[in-house]
Amino acid sequence: MDDKETGRVEAFSDGVFAVAITLLVLNIRGLPDPQKVLSDSDLLKNILLPQLPTFLAFITSFATIGVMWMNHHRLFTHIKRVDTNLFVLNLLLLLVIVFIPFPTALLASYIIHPENHYAALLYSATNIMLAVSFYLLWSYASHDNRLLDEKSDKKSVDAITNQYRYGPLFYVITFILSIIYVPASVGAALILAVFFALPGRRAD
Amino acid sequence: MDDKETGRVEAFSDGVFAVAITLLVLNIRGLPDPQKVLSDSDLLKNILLPQLPTFLAFITSFATIGVMWMNHHRLFTHIKRVDTNLFVLNLLLLLVIVFIPFPTALLASYIIHPENHYAALLYSATNIMLAVSFYLLWSYASHDNRLLDEKSDKKSVDAITNQYRYGPLFYVITFILSIIYVPASVGAALILAVFFALPGRRAD
Amino acid sequence: MDDKETGRVEAFSDGVFAVAITLLVLNIRGLPDPQKVLSDSDLLKNILLPQLPTFLAFITSFATIGVMWMNHHRLFTHIKRVDTNLFVLNLLLLLVIVFIPFPTALLASYIIHPENHYAALLYSATNIMLAVSFYLLWSYASHDNRLLDEKSDKKSVDAITNQYRYGPLFYVITFILSIIYVPASVGAALILAVFFALPGRRAD
Amino acid sequence: MDDKETGRVEAFSDGVFAVAITLLVLNIRGLPDPQKVLSDSDLLKNILLPQLPTFLAFITSFATIGVMWMNHHRLFTHIKRVDTNLFVLNLLLLLVIVFIPFPTALLASYIIHPENHYAALLYSATNIMLAVSFYLLWSYASHDNRLLDEKSDKKSVDAITNQYRYGPLFYVITFILSIIYVPASVGAALILAVFFALPGRRAD
Numbered sequence: 001m002d003d004k005e006t007g008r009v010e011a012f013s014d015g016v017f018a019v020a021i022t023l024l025v026l027n028i029r030g031l032p033d034p035q036k037v038l039s040d041s042d043l044l045k046n047i048l049l050p051q052l053p054t055f056l057a058f059i060t061s062f063a064t065i066g067v068m069w070m071n072h073h074r075l076f077t078h079i080k081r082v083d084t085n086l087f088v089l090n091l092l093l094l095l096v097i098v099f100i101p102f103p104t105a106l107l108a109s110y111i112i113h114p115e116n117h118y119a120a121l122l123y124s125a126t127n128i129m130l131a132v133s134f135y136l137l138w139s140y141a142s143h144d145n146r147l148l149d150e151k152s153d154k155k156s157v158d159a160i161t162n163q164y165r166y167g168p169l170f171y172v173i174t175f176i177l178s179i180i181y182v183p184a185s186v187g188a189a190l191i192l193a194v195f196f197a198l199p200g201r202r203a204d
Numbered sequence: 205m206d207d208k209e210t211g212r213v214e215a216f217s218d219g220v221f222a223v224a225i226t227l228l229v230l231n232i233r234g235l236p237d238p239q240k241v242l243s244d245s246d247l248l249k250n251i252l253l254p255q256l257p258t259f260l261a262f263i264t265s266f267a268t269i270g271v272m273w274m275n276h277h278r279l280f281t282h283i284k285r286v287d288t289n290l291f292v293l294n295l296l297l298l299l300v301i302v303f304i305p306f307p308t309a310l311l312a313s314y315i316i317h318p319e320n321h322y323a324a325l326l327y328s329a330t331n332i333m334l335a336v337s338f339y340l341l342w343s344y345a346s347h348d349n350r351l352l353d354e355k356s357d358k359k360s361v362d363a364i365t366n367q368y369r370y371g372p373l374f375y376v377i378t379f380i381l382s383i384i385y386v387p388a389s390v391g392a393a394l395i396l397a398v399f400f401a402l403p404g405r406r407a408d
Numbered sequence: 409m410d411d412k413e414t415g416r417v418e419a420f421s422d423g424v425f426a427v428a429i430t431l432l433v434l435n436i437r438g439l440p441d442p443q444k445v446l447s448d449s450d451l452l453k454n455i456l457l458p459q460l461p462t463f464l465a466f467i468t469s470f471a472t473i474g475v476m477w478m479n480h481h482r483l484f485t486h487i488k489r490v491d492t493n494l495f496v497l498n499l500l501l502l503l504v505i506v507f508i509p510f511p512t513a514l515l516a517s518y519i520i521h522p523e524n525h526y527a528a529l530l531y532s533a534t535n536i537m538l539a540v541s542f543y544l545l546w547s548y549a550s551h552d553n554r555l556l557d558e559k560s561d562k563k564s565v566d567a568i569t570n571q572y573r574y575g576p577l578f579y580v581i582t583f584i585l586s587i588i589y590v591p592a593s594v595g596a597a598l599i600l601a602v603f604f605a606l607p608g609r610r611a612d
Numbered sequence: 613m614d615d616k617e618t619g620r621v622e623a624f625s626d627g628v629f630a631v632a633i634t635l636l637v638l639n640i641r642g643l644p645d646p647q648k649v650l651s652d653s654d655l656l657k658n659i660l661l662p663q664l665p666t667f668l669a670f671i672t673s674f675a676t677i678g679v680m681w682m683n684h685h686r687l688f689t690h691i692k693r694v695d696t697n698l699f700v701l702n703l704l705l706l707l708v709i710v711f712i713p714f715p716t717a718l719l720a721s722y723i724i725h726p727e728n729h730y731a732a733l734l735y736s737a738t739n740i741m742l743a744v745s746f747y748l749l750w751s752y753a754s755h756d757n758r759l760l761d762e763k764s765d766k767k768s769v770d771a772i773t774n775q776y777r778y779g780p781l782f783y784v785i786t787f788i789l790s791i792i793y794v795p796a797s798v799g800a801a802l803i804l805a806v807f808f809a810l811p812g813r814r815a816d
Contacts, residue, residue: 005281008214012222015218015222015223015423017624018624018627018630019226019427019627021706023226023635025711025714026230026638028711028714040729044730062703069624070696073620084402087274094225095263095270098229102229116242117244118244118252119247197700209485215422216425216426218426219422219423222426223431224430224433227430227431288606291478295474302430302470303466306433320451413689416622419623420626423627424633427631427635428634496809499674499678503671503678506634506637509637510637510640525652526656527655
């Protein structure tokens with residue numbers, strides 16, 4: 001019963017992640033009017049090159065949502081029971097996931113204009129919300145092993161707890177960096193993405 | 205066999221819920237033209253602030269569909285058999301779920317103009333249809349335990365029955381409120397959403 | 409092994425059905441510009457009433473894809489093995505499913521102009537393709553019980569075979585009707601949809 | 613445990629494939645304004661015929677993504693364990709899958725203007741990336757049977773290895789052909805798609 005319940009939460013979440021990651025391609029627009037054929041150089045100059053920031057945003061959002069799926073997956077290898085609170089916290093996390101493409105696309109448009117800060121601020125704020133949602137979901141599930149598999153390896157669980165505890169703080173730092181110097185904030189966000197992609201180091 | 209059948213109905217429904225909840229992000233448009241870079245204050249004034257009703261509608265629709273998924277999930281912890289009628293009633297419910305973003309976005313545009321009633325009327329009417337679909341699905345499945353798990357806890361089943369019986373009536377009241385005073389109707393809808401998010405009280 | 413294989417074909421198909429049925433809502437556009445608030449009567453006259461054909465197309469496409477999902481589901485309660493040919497025939501069927509919203513929306517725009525025949529012709533042609541795809545999938549799988557569950561009830565299998573054998577022919581008749589008199593063709597298509605929604609009569 | 617892990621990777625991938633293949637229909641636009649009804653001949657001339665390249669791109673992308681799903685499915689009948697590297701390689705593959713509709717639609721617009729090479733170049737480049745992603749995924753999983761089912765038939769595994777080893781090379785040839793003569797490159801790509809649709813020949 002519990003297993004089936006958890007399975008359905010995972011299936012629903014997998015669906016949301018899969019749709020969100022695939023919808024990203026809709027942001028790549030600008031296909032030329034099929035009636036008007038452009039020469040090779042016009043196609044490059046008017047269609048393909050102006051899309052570069054869009055391609056960049058596409059790949060970044062794809063990588064972000066992909067890494068978040070890996071994290072979600074990792075948490076649910078330990079979570080074996082669900083309750084109404086977990087549903088709500090999981091929905092909160094998915095809300096942020098679904099929202100990611102918007103600030104990412106905005107940032108991609110502004111990446112070459114680092115004198116403008118608001119796009120980077122919104123991007124960092126979204127990352128903070130993401131880190132907070134993950135932290136809430138995991139703290140709730142792992143507190144006193146509330147919803148975890150009883151056979152879970154305690155060291156793996158602690159490794160995740162350690163990794164997530166400081167996530168929000170790190171992203172607050174990138175938020176402050178976006179006020180001071182945008183490129184540093186973007187660089188820090190990329191480093192954090194790689195850090196969360198790797199499994200937490202087991203403290204042994 | 206029965207279990208696999210029910211599983212496929214759940215998987216299809218989960219897919220529809222997951223896509224519907226993720227498509228909501230498509231309503232957040234208004235990304236600035238990547239060719240034209242705006243200053244921070246213009247970005248705020250022309251792009252981000254005018255989107256506030258859209259963000260509001262995004263979060264409300266997300267919460268509504270998320271709560272409805274939780275309800276659907278709760279019903280299917282008891283439903284263990286399926287037949288053609290249940291397929292049709294489930295499709296009717298999904299039809300309303302998929303439609304939700306439209307009246308929600310309309311309402312969000314009109315929320316600051318409570319002298320206009322039609323957006324709130326359409327929103328309340330959609331909620332009535334949703335409550336009626338849930339009521340029909342559950343009555344059909346639970347009547348004489350037609351499609352329920354024989355081991356289902358009778359008190360949990362009755363708690364759901366009690367909670368759903370008056371759903372349509374409550375939403376008819378919000379519909380009438382939309383004719384009289386729009387903000388009261390919206391407030392009542394939010395209270396009802398929280399009420400349906402909570403598991404029904406077991407009558408013991 | 410076989411079971412898992414079949415399961416993945418079903419999961420992929422369920423995904424396509426779920427996305428296709430949910431994407432239908434994207435055809436409901438015409439949300440008013442959030443900056444310009446319309447009076448109740450303008451909202452009705454300029455936004456809601458002109459959408460009526462769109463709502464009609466939304467509900468018709470939703471019902472069509474829903475019924476086709478029920479049919480697909482019914483076939484796969486008997487199909488227990490898969491091979492490369494079945495993959496290809498299933499993809500062909502899904503191709504038609506995914507295409508359905510286009511001719512349906514076109515037909516909805518033209519339903520009040522029965523002197524124009526092309527929209528109804530395209531709609532009927534799509535229905536023929538759908539009936540042919542179902543016929544091919546089922547004939548391939550059921551020929552000499554090639555991919556069916558060995559424990560399948562022979563009478564249920566024969567009932568499906570009988571129901572599907574004449575499907576393409578019936579839709580050819582609606583195609584011819586679209587040349588002669590459009591409303592008759594649309595009516596016939598609706599009757600056929602109900603006919604395919606019902607399980608085939610067992611010949612006993 | 614391992615099985616469940618692999619199952620969730622498959623479910624997520626199936627979701628992405630299903631959404632990507634269904635989103636293709638969004639590229640078919642050009643529905644006439646519901647307010648303006650066209651005569652049959654105008655509908656044909658202004659709406660349906662100009663869509664022919666779009667229909668062609670729709671069917672080609674659908675077939676490509678469908679064949680790639682079949683390939684992915686075939687690999688995962690052998691892959692029975694997952695690790696972080698496999699997640700990343702699988703995400704890379706899905707990134708290319710999700711991107712496919714863009715170059716395909718571009719190519720479809722340019723197919724009747726073979727003097728323009730860039731659309732065909734982008735299409736061939738995407739195919740190279742696809743072949744490389746499949747090659748990387750499979751080499752990583754099958755090297756020393758790292759993640760394969762221990763009971764996998766060695767001959768089937770070797771057949772896949774042989775088929776994938778030369779994939780990238782073949783697509784480099786179509787890339788060079790796109791520089792010389794576009795139609796030859798498109799024809800070669802179609803032949804390769806059929807080649808990858810068929811199961812690899814077992815070397816016995």
